[in-house]
Amino acid sequence: MKRRITLLGTVFTILTTMASIAFAESVSFPKGAATPSETCGECHQTLYREYAFGVGSDTHSANHAIPATVSSAATAHATSKFTPLASGGDVEWCRACHFAGTFNIPGKDDLGKQLPNVSNAGEISITCATCHLTPEGKVRGVRSSKNAPHASVVEPALQSSAVCAHCHVDTTDKRIVGGQYQTFLEWREDFNKPGLGAQQCQDCHMPRTLRKVAEDTDGAPVAVARHLWTGGHSSQRLTGSLGLSIIQRDTDKAQLSFSVTNIGAGHSVPTGPNARGVYLSVEVLDRQGVSRARKEWLFAPNFSARPDDKAFLEADKKLSGYEGYAQTRADAQGSHEPPVRAGEERLLNWDPAVAPGLYTVKAKLRYTTDRFGAPVAGDEKEMGSAALLITSK
Secondary structure (H helix, E strand, O other): OHHHHHHHHHHHHHHHHHHHHHOOOOOOOOOOOOOHHHHHHOOOOHHHHHHHHHOOOOOOOOOOOOOOOOOOOOOOOOOOOOOOOOOOOHHHHOOOOOOOOOOOOOOOOOOOOOOOOOOHHHOOOOHHHHHOOOOOOEEEEEOOOOOOOEEEEOOOOHHOOOHHHOOOOOOOOOOOOEEOHHHHHHHHHOOOOOOOOOOOOHHHHEEEEEEEEOOOOOOOOOOEOOOOOOOOOOHHHHOOOOOEEEEEEOOOOOEEEEEEEOOOOOOOOOOOOOOEEEEEEEEEEEEOOOEEEEEEEEEEEEOOOOOOOOOHHHOOOOOOOHHHHHHHHHHOOOEEOOHHHHHOOEEEEEEOOOOOEEEEEEOOOOOOEEOOOOOOOOOOOEEEOOOEEEEOO
């Protein structure tokens, strides 16, 4: 009898375990990386809300269970004012990041990616599954979960910059200094060195907090990265990235230098698409506050491997498609300063022609996500300012 009870207990335990496993993996993702983020948001409510507030939104998101409008601004080009396809864009450019396909996280020194074969532009998207779903259909996370209703796998690389590299770098592993879409390579080659910077992308752009991964569970709060991706739309992030100082090189002479130093970013500033720019505006005011001289510099990524320059406008006429449109647009603005690399100090000299007298020199750094478009209210953000009283004799 005792043996029978023991046997029954063992069978019950096995059946219970099998049932638990079956329940734990009852959710599958037949749509792959095209799975709507709202599906994930049913359980991961807070994470979904951060994603959908706009700071990490996808243009097709239904934004369920959140306010109709928020003050946050959408990142990248998930805004109505940036429509590359409407301007002769090629879907190939979008497919580099927006695609309905899963991917394996590359190694830090093993980049370069194949674009998935997506024939339907309507499938293009960025969802939770884009980063979290493996090609085998399992949900990758930073810790194991026994009660998740889907198959899971622990992926330490999810906390490394390598996962960001799949989108935030060009399709090759070759660095183009000053070029667009070089963010990961800028971090790897200028910042992530012994004695320089140990932070991964997530340490700055996904600040952590203690909370449940899924709200309606019995699990204890754990360290979770906020899915905010603070960056070009974050005033707090921008104001801590560049330092600005004004220098009078020679006493009693209007000989000025402006020091712009990348003190807070682990990559170049600005970084990413070439539409992003930083303006350094300088003004010399007399004792009555009247402007006597002005100067402005633009820091921005180049569209291609060569510098943007009006001298290439005639040659641009031979280009076609999105490349022709985008290169012409960049060259039409003329030459500019390249982005300020991580840890770099950029010195810009200017000797304004002013009469002898007492002057106040004011300098201001401004950031824009679209230097090609018409000014949009709230788009430009101040990054820092400085002032210096000088005498010119």
